[in-house]
Structure formats: structure tokens, C-alpha cells
Amino acid sequence: NAGVTQTPKFRVLKTGQSMTLLCAQDMNHEYMYWYRQDPGMGLRLIHYSVGEGTTAKGEVPDGYNVSRLKKQNFLLGLESAAPSQTSVYFCASSYQNTGELFFGEGSRLTVL
Amino acid sequence: AQSVTQPDIHITVSEGASLELRCNYSYGATPYLFWYVQSPGQGLQLLLKYFSGDTLVQGIKGFEAEFKRSQSSFNLRKPSVHWSDAAEYFCAVHNPGSYIPTFGRGTSLIVHP
Numbered sequence: 001n002a003g004v005t006q007t008p009k010f011r012v013l014k015t016g017q018s019m020t021l022l023c024a025q026d027m028n029h030e031y032m033y034w035y036r037q038d039p040g041m042g043l044r045l046i047h048y049s050v051g052e053g054t055t056a057k058g059e060v061p062d063g064y065n066v067s068r069l070k071k072q073n074f075l076l077g078l079e080s081a082a083p084s085q086t087s088v089y090f091c092a093s094s095y096q097n098t099g100e101l102f103f104g105e106g107s108r109l110t111v112l
Numbered sequence: 113a114q115s116v117t118q119p120d121i122h123i124t125v126s127e128g129a130s131l132e133l134r135c136n137y138s139y140g141a142t143p144y145l146f147w148y149v150q151s152p153g154q155g156l157q158l159l160l161k162y163f164s165g166d167t168l169v170q171g172i173k174g175f176e177a178e179f180k181r182s183q184s185s186f187n188l189r190k191p192s193v194h195w196s197d198a199a200e201y202f203c204a205v206h207n208p209g210s211y212i213p214t215f216g217r218g219t220s221l222i223v224h225p
Contacts, residue, residue, distance in 0.1 A: 042216060050211055106153075
């Protein structure tokens with residue numbers, strides 16, 4: 001039972017490049033979330049999903065897109081990376097709407 | 113809208129000393145309440161949670177938290193801190209009518225030997 005797995009764990013991009021972060025959970029959870037963590041800012045919600053085929057915007061969605069084609073996967077895409085998107089990204093999932101989240105180990109992205 | 117305040121950005125304690133991390137929330141009803149811990153380079157791990165019932169909840173690693181409705185607080189405590197407790201601690205609240213938990217900005221715990 002791996003829980004929540006994020007790939008890749010580290011990535012360096014040049015400004016304007018695109019990439020996709022993959023989050024996979026093997027707990028059959030309905031709800032999935034993408035957060036970014038920056039020093040002094042805590043966790044900020046980018047996008048979330050309440051079930052397969054659904055997505056919704058969070059607090060800081062600009063510059064990101066997401067897809068939830070399969071229940072176990074939640075993809076976060078950056079179409080044209082900017083230095084302001086340098087951050088640590090965390091995926092989380094939840095079985096029910098209780099707010100109890102299970103987190104991945106994070107993906108550290110640097111945009112030069 | 114709900115909000116969470118962790119008034120202490122950093123806290124420094126000596127190993128063996130007691131610890132209390134503060135958390136206050138703003139929400140009309142009683143939300144679900146959580147404390148998470150994040151070790152360096154790791155994701156967040158749930159320490160404990162409160163949904164209802166006994167207002168003193170026990171968690172992992174010897175932590176406990178007390179829900180005080182009158183103060184809208186959910187403070188985290190530990191009677192004797194170990195060096196391995198050095199980490200970032202996040203308080204979170206969840207309105208059952210929403211899909212989105214709200215996190216505080218975190219408190220960084222530094223433990224001196």
C-alpha cells in the first residue's frame with residue numbers, strides 16, 4: 001500500500017517549458033487536491049477534484065491545469081512555466097469529505 | 113469564510129520541556145479540526161483530529177490537543193519534547209459543507225539539546 005505517490009520528485013524547467021506532475025493514490029479516495037508550499041505562505045490550494053472526471057479551482061489556479069480522467073490519478077500541468085511557479089507541490093487525497101488528508105512526499109519544481 | 117491563525121511562526125524549546133502550539137479558527141459552527149506535522153523534505157502527516165465528542169484528543173507521537181469552543185481554539189500540546197519533534201506543524205479546519213480544508217501558515221518548532 002503506497003498511499004499517495006508523486007512523480008517526479010524533482011524537476012528543473014526553463015521559463016516557457018511545459019510539464020506535468022502526476023499524483024497517484026491507491027486508497028480508492030474520491031477527493032484529491034494539489035497544493036503549493038512556499039516559505040512563509042503555508043499551503044495554498046491550486047485545484048481540487050471531488051471525483052473522477054471533475055475538477056475545480058482553488059485559491060491560486062492561474063497558470064495551472066488539471067485532469068482527473070481516472071479516479072486514482074490527478075495530474076497537474078504547467079503549460080508555460082514561469083519563475084513564480086518555483087515551489088514545492090503537494091498532492092493530497094481524502095476518502096470522504098471530512099477534511100482528513102493524506103499527503104504525498106512532494107515535488108520540488110524550479111523554473112529558471 | 114473560515115480562517116485559521118497560528119500566531120507563532122517559530123517556537124524554540126529545550127529538549128524535555130513541555131510544548132504548546134496555538135491554533136485559533138474563525139468559523140460559525142464547530143468545524144472538523146486537525147494537526148499535521150511536516151518533517152524537512154517530507155509531506156504532511158496527520159497527528160490528530162477532532163470531529164466531535166471528547167474535547168481532549170490524543171494523537172500519535174505523544175501529542176494531544178484540546179478543543180475549546182468558547183475560545184475557538186485547538187491548541188496542540190506535548191508534555192516532554194524530543195529532538196525528533198523538530199518540524200513544521202500545521203493546524204487545519206474543515207467545514208463539512210465545503211470540500212476544501214483550510215490550513216494555517218504553520219509553526220516551526222526548534223528543539224535545543
